[in-house]
Amino acid sequence: MDAAKLEDVAREAGVSLATASRVVNGSSRVVAEPYRQRVLDAAAKLDYRPNRTAQAVARGTSNTVTLVVSDISDPFFSAIAAGVARAASAADLVVTIAITERDPDKEAELVRSLRELRPRVMILTGSRFTTAHPLLEKELRGYAEQGGRVVVLGRNSLPYSSLDLRNAEAAEALGRALADRGYRRFLVLAGRHDIVTSYDRAEGFARGAGGEMTTVFGEFSREGAYRAVMGLDPEVLGRIDLIFAVSDVMAVGAIAALRERGIAVPGQVAVAGFDDIAVARDVTPPLTTVHLPLEMVGEAAVDLALGRNAPAIEWKLEIRGSTPAR
Amino acid sequence: MDAAKLEDVAREAGVSLATASRVVNGSSRVVAEPYRQRVLDAAAKLDYRPNRTAQAVARGTSNTVTLVVSDISDPFFSAIAAGVARAASAADLVVTIAITERDPDKEAELVRSLRELRPRVMILTGSRFTTAHPLLEKELRGYAEQGGRVVVLGRNSLPYSSLDLRNAEAAEALGRALADRGYRRFLVLAGRHDIVTSYDRAEGFARGAGGEMTTVFGEFSREGAYRAVMGLDPEVLGRIDLIFAVSDVMAVGAIAALRERGIAVPGQVAVAGFDDIAVARDVTPPLTTVHLPLEMVGEAAVDLALGRNAPAIEWKLEIRGSTPAR
DNA sequence: TTGTATGCGTTATCAC
DNA sequence: GTGATAACGCATACAA
Numbered sequence: 240m241d242a243a244k245l246e247d248v249a250r251e252a253g254v255s256l257a258t259a260s261r262v263v264n265g266s267s268r269v270v271a272e273p274y275r276q277r278v279l280d281a282a283a284k285l286d287y288r289p290n291r292t293a294q295a296v297a298r299g300t301s302n303t304v305t306l307v308v309s310d311i312s313d314p315f316f317s318a319i320a321a322g323v324a325r326a327a328s329a330a331d332l333v334v335t336i337a338i339t340e341r342d343p344d345k346e347a348e349l350v351r352s353l354r355e356l357r358p359r360v361m362i363l364t365g366s367r368f369t370t371a372h373p374l375l376e377k378e379l380r381g382y383a384e385q386g387g388r389v390v391v392l393g394r395n396s397l398p399y400s401s402l403d404l405r406n407a408e409a410a411e412a413l414g415r416a417l418a419d420r421g422y423r424r425f426l427v428l429a430g431r432h433d434i435v436t437s438y439d440r441a442e443g444f445a446r447g448a449g450g451e452m453t454t455v456f457g458e459f460s461r462e463g464a465y466r467a468v469m470g471l472d473p474e475v476l477g478r479i480d481l482i483f484a485v486s487d488v489m490a491v492g493a494i495a496a497l498r499e500r501g502i503a504v505p506g507q508v509a510v511a512g513f514d515d516i517a518v519a520r521d522v523t524p525p526l527t528t529v530h531l532p533l534e535m536v537g538e539a540a541v542d543l544a545l546g547r548n549a550p551a552i553e554w555k556l557e558i559r560g561s562t563p564a565r
Numbered sequence: 566m567d568a569a570k571l572e573d574v575a576r577e578a579g580v581s582l583a584t585a586s587r588v589v590n591g592s593s594r595v596v597a598e599p600y601r602q603r604v605l606d607a608a609a610k611l612d613y614r615p616n617r618t619a620q621a622v623a624r625g626t627s628n629t630v631t632l633v634v635s636d637i638s639d640p641f642f643s644a645i646a647a648g649v650a651r652a653a654s655a656a657d658l659v660v661t662i663a664i665t666e667r668d669p670d671k672e673a674e675l676v677r678s679l680r681e682l683r684p685r686v687m688i689l690t691g692s693r694f695t696t697a698h699p700l701l702e703k704e705l706r707g708y709a710e711q712g713g714r715v716v717v718l719g720r721n722s723l724p725y726s727s728l729d730l731r732n733a734e735a736a737e738a739l740g741r742a743l744a745d746r747g748y749r750r751f752l753v754l755a756g757r758h759d760i761v762t763s764y765d766r767a768e769g770f771a772r773g774a775g776g777e778m779t780t781v782f783g784e785f786s787r788e789g790a791y792r793a794v795m796g797l798d799p800e801v802l803g804r805i806d807l808i809f810a811v812s813d814v815m816a817v818g819a820i821a822a823l824r825e826r827g828i829a830v831p832g833q834v835a836v837a838g839f840d841d842i843a844v845a846r847d848v849t850p851p852l853t854t855v856h857l858p859l860e861m862v863g864e865a866a867v868d869l870a871l872g873r874n875a876p877a878i879e880w881k882l883e884i885r886g887s888t889p890a891r
Numbered sequence: 892t893t894g895t896a897t898g899c900g901t902t903a904t905c906a907c
Numbered sequence: 908g909t910g911a912t913a914a915c916g917c918a919t920a921c922a923a
Binding site for chain 1: 908909910911912914915916917
């Protein structure tokens, strides 16, 4: 048995297709009460469900928000996704997700093919890169020209609504706080420097912390950080008193590597991260980090896309056991 | 400027709409080379992108897979989502996510409204309940009757493809292994007993472990477990030597509570979990658990939905530092 | 093999 | 206020 269509409802109610459409989609509110009730009854009786894809074609736009993330199993992104999902649900929007695997080319390709879905909104949360990407820019421009709303997370030079997490400012405050606690010789564990988020956090931290600063690069993931720290020269490790990883995920990898190398945390080397993902409180010692209200970030992204004014995103220092005063 | 439509491509190439359609969607492969090339050129020149929603209307079905999860920020679900996303991407399917917040009624309501999108596939990963849910069953039945493919994760009595994680079997093996290591007095930290997954794991564990068994119920989350353990009678805590939490997320909450209460882990009370989410290796001590290949589970769900035969899901014991031999 | 014509389920523009 | 009817963008019988 096929699904009941609007035509069936109209026939059952003894009204025209147009009238039936008016009452079930509630656009133009002008429908006389007796007719209105008959249509509603017919729809209920037939268990009518509108076909959203058909609506999208007729209206020229869908009720979809597309969320582009680097990796949905990364707690940073899944927390944001939770916020997007909640806000979208409240606005009666459907969320589609797409994974870039941290590949700028793949991201551009995704945006390109996702346009085919005619989403109302596209939210880009994967890290921005310092290098321009012509294809991405072209696709976004085309999408926006055709009425799509774009929201980009993080500092960027794209001409769309953007949600700045003020990474540099927060990292600077963290660096200052750790310097105040007596740390002097730092290792910054960064992602690639063409990742804006990584660059801003590393640079901000250095500015705030002062002192000696060594920078090491690794993949922007737990394993990348783990490998980077495992590969560190013992001489370097002996010289530093704190590792600042540009994300909690990386900090966790760094701690694992330090342990594996027999280096006491925070006794010999302290560790700090960024994001305050759930694990930050559950590792031992609890991780000093910068708290970001990630779910709220996701909600704010949807708000922005819908043209509402989004709440400001406020970061907050979380000084925990991984960086005792010394 | 509006997007180029198929009609524009056809006109530009000097062929009919039908011919243009045939070459760009690749269905019936029969199109003479010269025409074919002209259409391709025209499409490229106009930067033509098919309108997926219109295709969905015309074809009567979309290229969408809908993923229903309890909470996307829970690592269990986000790992599965990563697998679903990967497999879907490979099959040229788009993934939409929906969040139930662990509410059976909301789940049913979601399924109901998600049907409006006419997805090809619906994957239900939220935990099954032992109590029947008429609305959910009605919606799923209707969806399936209209050609939709349903895949349900976990043991269940729903008449659709299902992916059994063999929770009871694995939990039993874990219980046996821990008994072999000398543990005798157990506390099982379970979710509600009408959650099939929780019930199976608790029951299987008890069967394998033998010995004394106390069962405590909490919300199926980190906070729920934390609260449950914080509320535990000291006398009970003094009597047990191991807590088995039915998920790693709960185990982590339990460990936090034990620490807060000043109880040494694993010195006074050992802890074991289930799932082997990423954090399991990063907490201290590393968590003994049952490894599930969660991303593979997600991929297998898509395989099943597409009528391919999915690889078997193999669990594996991971005995770690949280349960030393005694 | 190609083109014509019709249909997919809705919305929206008209007259009435 | 209501009802024909033409879009919306594409797929596909059927005829040529």
